[in-house]
Amino acid sequence: MHNLTIAELIKGLQSKEFTSVELTHHFLDRIGSLNPAYNAVITVTAEQALKAAAAADQRLAAGNAPDLCGVPILHKDIFCTDGVRTSCGSKMLDNFIPPYNATVVENFEQAGAVVLGKTNMDEFAMGSSNETSFYGPVKNPWATDSVPGGSSGGSAAAVAARLAPGATATDTGGSIRQPAALCGVSGIKPTYGRVSRWGMIAFASSLDQGGPMARTAEDCALLLNCMASYDDKDSTCIDREVPDYTATLNGSVKGLRIGVPKEYFSEGLHPGTENAVRTALAKLEAQGAELVEISLPNSALSVPAYYVIAPAEASANLSRFDGSRYGYRCENPSDLQDMYCRSRAEGFGEEVQRRILIGTYCLSAGYYDAYYGKAQQVRQLIQQDFASAFDSVDLIMGPTCPSPAFKFGSKGDDPVAMYLEDIYTIATNLAGLPGMSIPCGMVDNKPVGLQIIGNYFDEARILNAAHQYQQATDWHDLAPEGVAS
Amino acid sequence: MNWDTVIGLEIHVQLATKTKIFSGASTAFGAEPNTQACAIDLAMPGTLPVLNKQAVNYAIMFGLAIDAEIGQVSAFERKNYFYPDLPKGYQTTQLEKPIVGRGNVEIQLADGSTKNVRIHHAHLEEDAGKSLHEGNFSSKFSGIDLNRAGTPLIEIVSEPDMNNAEEAIAFAKKIHSIVTSLGICDGEMSQGSMRFDVNVSVKPSGSDVLGTRTETKNLNSFKFMEEAIKREVERQIDVIEDGGTIAQETRLYNGETKVARSMRSKEEANDYRYFPCPDLLPVIVSDEQVAELRRNLPELPDARQARFTEQYSLSDYDAGILSSDAAMAKYFEAVTSACNDAKLAANWTMGELSARLNNEDLSVAHSPVSAAQLAGLITRIADNSISGKMAKEVFEGIWAGEGSADEIIETRGLKQVSDSGALEQMVADVLAANQAMVDDYINTDEAKRKKKLGGFMGQIMKASKGQANPQQVNQILTKKLNELL
Numbered sequence A: 001m002h003n004l005t006i007a008e009l010i011k012g013l014q015s016k017e018f019t020s021v022e023l024t025h026h027f028l029d030r031i032g033s034l035n036p037a038y039n040a041v042i043t044v045t046a047e048q049a050l051k052a053a054a055a056a057d058q059r060l061a062a063g064n065a066p067d068l069c070g071v072p073i074l075h076k077d078i079f080c081t082d083g084v085r086t087s088c089g090s091k092m093l094d095n096f097i098p099p100y101n102a103t104v105v106e107n108f109e110q111a112g113a114v115v116l117g118k119t120n121m122d123e124f125a126m127g128s129s130n131e132t133s134f135y136g137p138v139k140n141p142w143a144t145d146s147v148p149g150g151s152s153g154g155s156a157a158a159v160a161a162r163l164a165p166g167a168t169a170t171d172t173g174g175s176i177r178q179p180a181a182l183c184g185v186s187g188i189k190p191t192y193g194r195v196s197r198w199g200m201i202a203f204a205s206s207l208d209q210g211g212p213m214a215r216t217a218e219d220c221a222l223l224l225n226c227m228a229s230y231d232d233k234d235s236t237c238i239d240r241e242v243p244d245y246t247a248t249l250n251g252s253v254k255g256l257r258i259g260v261p262k263e264y265f266s267e268g269l270h271p272g273t274e275n276a277v278r279t280a281l282a283k284l285e286a287q288g289a290e291l292v293e294i295s296l297p298n299s300a301l302s303v304p305a306y307y308v309i310a311p312a313e314a315s316a317n318l319s320r321f322d323g324s325r326y327g328y329r330c331e332n333p334s335d336l337q338d339m340y341c342r343s344r345a346e347g348f349g350e351e352v353q354r355r356i357l358i359g360t361y362c363l364s365a366g367y368y369d370a371y372y373g374k375a376q377q378v379r380q381l382i383q384q385d386f387a388s389a390f391d392s393v394d395l396i397m398g399p400t401c402p403s404p405a406f407k408f409g410s411k412g413d414d415p416v417a418m419y420l421e422d423i424y425t426i427a428t429n430l431a432g433l434p435g436m437s438i439p440c441g442m443v444d445n446k447p448v449g450l451q452i453i454g455n456y457f458d459e460a461r462i463l464n465a466a467h468q469y470q471q472a473t474d475w476h477d478l479a480p481e482g483v484a485s
Numbered sequence B: 001m002n003w004d005t006v007i008g009l010e011i012h013v014q015l016a017t018k019t020k021i022f023s024g025a026s027t028a029f030g031a032e033p034n035t036q037a038c039a040i041d042l043a044m045p046g047t048l049p050v051l052n053k054q055a056v057n058y059a060i061m062f063g064l065a066i067d068a069e070i071g072q073v074s075a076f077e078r079k080n081y082f083y084p085d086l087p088k089g090y091q092t093t094q095l096e097k098p099i100v101g102r103g104n105v106e107i108q109l110a111d112g113s114t115k116n117v118r119i120h121h122a123h124l125e126e127d128a129g130k131s132l133h134e135g136n137f138s139s140k141f142s143g144i145d146l147n148r149a150g151t152p153l154i155e156i157v158s159e160p161d162m163n164n165a166e167e168a169i170a171f172a173k174k175i176h177s178i179v180t181s182l183g184i185c186d187g188e189m190s191q192g193s194m195r196f197d198v199n200v201s202v203k204p205s206g207s208d209v210l211g212t213r214t215e216t217k218n219l220n221s222f223k224f225m226e227e228a229i230k231r232e233v234e235r236q237i238d239v240i241e242d243g244g245t246i247a248q249e250t251r252l253y254n255g256e257t258k259v260a261r262s263m264r265s266k267e268e269a270n271d272y273r274y275f276p277c278p279d280l281l282p283v284i285v286s287d288e289q290v291a292e293l294r295r296n297l298p299e300l301p302d303a304r305q306a307r308f309t310e311q312y313s314l315s316d317y318d319a320g321i322l323s324s325d326a327a328m329a330k331y332f333e334a335v336t337s338a339c340n341d342a343k344l345a346a347n348w349t350m351g352e353l354s355a356r357l358n359n360e361d362l363s364v365a366h367s368p369v370s371a372a373q374l375a376g377l378i379t380r381i382a383d384n385s386i387s388g389k390m391a392k393e394v395f396e397g398i399w400a401g402e403g404s405a406d407e408i409i410e411t412r413g414l415k416q417v418s419d420s421g422a423l424e425q426m427v428a429d430v431l432a433a434n435q436a437m438v439d440d441y442i443n444t445d446e447a448k449r450k451k452k453l454g455g456f457m458g459q460i461m462k463a464s465k466g467q468a469n470p471q472q473v474n475q476i477l478t479k480k481l482n483e484l485l
Helices: A006-014 A020-038 A046-062 A103-111 A153-160 A177-183 A217-227 A271-286 A299-320 A336-347 A350-363 A369-392 A415-422 A426-431 A459-472 B053-065 B165-182 B222-241 B287-295 B301-312 B316-324 B326-339 B342-360 B371-382 B388-399 B405-412 B420-433 B435-443 B446-463 B470-484
Strands: A041-044 A072-076 A114-119 A166-171 A186-189 A209-214 A257-261 A290-294 A395-399 A435-443 A446-454 B003-014 B077-080 B090-093 B103-108 B114-126 B130-132 B143-145 B152-158 B194-204 B214-219 B249-254 B259-265
Touching: A006 A020, A006 A046, A006 A217, A020 A041, A020 A046, A020 A072, A020 A114, A020 A153, A041 A153, A046 A114, A072 A103, A072 A153, A103 A114, A103 A217, A114 A153, A153 A166, A153 A177, A153 A209, A166 A177, A166 A186, A166 A217, A177 A186, A177 A435, A177 A446, A186 A217, A186 A459, A209 A217, A217 A435, A217 A459, A257 A271, A257 A369, A271 A290, A271 A395, A271 A435, A271 A446, A271 A459, A290 A369, A299 A350, A299 A369, A299 A415, A299 A426, A299 B077, A350 A369, A369 A395, A369 A426, A395 A459, A435 A459, A446 A459, B003 B165, B003 B222, B053 B114, B053 B152, B053 B165, B053 B287, B090 B114, B103 B165, B114 B165, B165 B194, B165 B222, B165 B301, B165 B316, B165 B326, B194 B222, B214 B222, B222 B249, B222 B259, B301 B316, B301 B326, B301 B342, B316 B326, B316 B342, B326 B342, B326 B371, B342 B371, B342 B388, B371 B388, B371 B405, B388 B405, B420 B435, B420 B446, B420 B470, B435 B446, B435 B470, B446 B470
Parallel strands: A072 A114, A072 A166, A257 A290, A257 A395, B214 B249
Antiparallel strands: A041 A114, A166 A209, A186 A209, A186 A435, A395 A446, A435 A446, B003 B152, B003 B194, B077 B090, B103 B114, B114 B152, B130 B143, B194 B214, B249 B259
16 A cells, blocks of 8 residues: 555545555554654654544545545644644754644644654754754665755655655755655645745744655645645735646646756766756657756855855744743753753754854844845845746756765765755745755666746646656656565 | 933833734733733744734824824834743844834923924834742742733834923823824823833033933833933933943833832843844735724824813813823713813812822722712712812712712712701801800901901801801801891
């Protein structure tokens, strides 16, 4: 059953080939036996899952159940789950049990999806390798000595290892697309404002966006149908009808104009990755799409601008973790100052502290204009780059990240090398655009991701192109050794 | 040397919205600690603010009342600092783009002259919670009550246009009058609904150069504010005349102990690292919205004063006092319409009632004597049923909850004797019993006889146990004595 896609599972559930309880037992068993090797799942909610599965089976029996009724999924541990620990990968929230659901969690619950548990992640979503998690790194199912990417590495690895057919994730600078690429799964970051941020623990509020991961574009479409919604609890959520993303999957790519930014094929791109991406583009061209070389001239500025804006917002967003109302508090504080200092020094990991310090510095009196002010100007330039590009193309495609999964510890001492991992993904967050990664090849038995960027609210077009590509290729069907059997 | 004083005010006004500025929790005063603080107010992870539109409307109404520019696009920023009563670690406020721009407030001074005080701007922000240092805590701990956290405020910032405590108080009272008349604030000073920060500096008379200013924060009564200003002006002059210099600092004044002290120096001031709040969209105010609010603006104090002078034939002074406080004005008008005697209604509202309320530190809204009860009392004064002296006794009875004026007059047997037959007899009896006084009266020069009436009046009132109608007694007495001449 674990080799079936969500689309196939829905058929099986609705035609009573198997029940949700059977399915849920199956995936819980897999998590039990395989997860210790990957550390992708950090909380298993077996009891609640089986209860939800039994309820889903009743709904299925009654007929007219929503698509995802009875389908098991995992939530990234950044989404608040009522009554279930939500740690955000941090010691700071190791003891935090929210009394509310994130809107995303609520949406899946309404649809009758079965939540198996919560996935591992970089602490507060800050990282590109999953090495910053308080719960230890996630291992890439394709090569357990290598990183799964981050910050949604747990979700990506869990889907790759077929511990769940789909998972939720979030993307602030590439945190859905980069781990999807490194683990050989499909993942889409929607337009900013498409998915509610209520109950999604904030890293950088103007960049954070939730999205789904699954093995195929079609499954991502099914999950996004449920995940996207207007939510009046999130002021930045956009009140716009959610289309049925599965309805347009089968359209032809004939005449589709694909922009290929020359800046995405520059120095630093692994030749194997470049080759795989170029081959994928040729495939789409063969399917009738038109390739257009374009330029996004300010691309090189996206990483420095991001590493001012995201830490600046994070420095304020993470101020609430002060040891006073919830979360970690140091032992025997001598006074208020001591409680603040030690709770935060002991509760946050190194990378989180680094970013809080960077952000605090960038916003400080005398530095604001040079850093935060300048970064906001760059952000506008990057938006303009994309706006001009979308005047002449329908989608933009290129590599998701510069190289396949790297080994643990290989970038540990060099934060900037780690930050460059997101060089192709960050710009879409700064612009608020939707972006997707789908598997498009293998290098040294490690997956390569093709990134597809669309215009605002053009998720349907992205998913359509991705699905058409997957109809003609089978990279998305490959499974790491020992996983498919 | 002579010194000039320069004063500017920052006034925090709690807006009388039912719910908080960014959450649905109630703003009602006086609830058990932390019973009116929801997940948003507690800054739980993943929660997001949603702006209360009523708070925006109230701020615009204030802007219209002071003839200010209304910001068509205003924006919220985060002001970052750590404090236990500030759950998010930042206050959401406005800095660069406040909702209300420059405006003007005219104040009346005791000598009848008027003065214009310029308003620099007014902005929307959230209130903080409260630290509780007394209560059931073990010695090392303080409590935090977050009921107030998130209560909407407008902070009104004046230009340094006031030159003494009297002007500052007149300005503060005028703002109180405006916001209570608009109905955007309950004006309850003792509950912290209005709080004042006072910026004070002194300079040699006639100098163009402003002295170094200090800020005395969080004064919550006109009286404390007046004391604090006077003391600070004296302190600054003493320091300078002793050869010292004024340090720019924030000070606190304790109204109970009358002690002022330094809270922090300029060097210790926080770097608040303001930046635009990414969780809230800019506030767009349309011309239609402003026009609609302008159309429905309640009567303002200046207009009401003019109306009171005209409609009730009150002096400017009486009209000014009665119209300044919206609740007081409403009360006065209710009394007047029920008793049909504006002059007596004005005297009693400004006199006995106000004095009693001040003594008990009550606002007119919480007066134990209702407008209908006071009107009932005035009706009995006007129809001569009771004397002025009895009226005070009856008023005390009403205050103590003994019932209406008529009930108290009845149960206490306070009815004034106005029956002329009975009064004639009383006067005749007293005259007969005091022949020596009568002779004295007759033998006195005509010009001085009037002074001798008091002695007879005292005897007659005593004989009637205070119940004789004094005006009538006076008439009868004069008539009878004159007959003896």
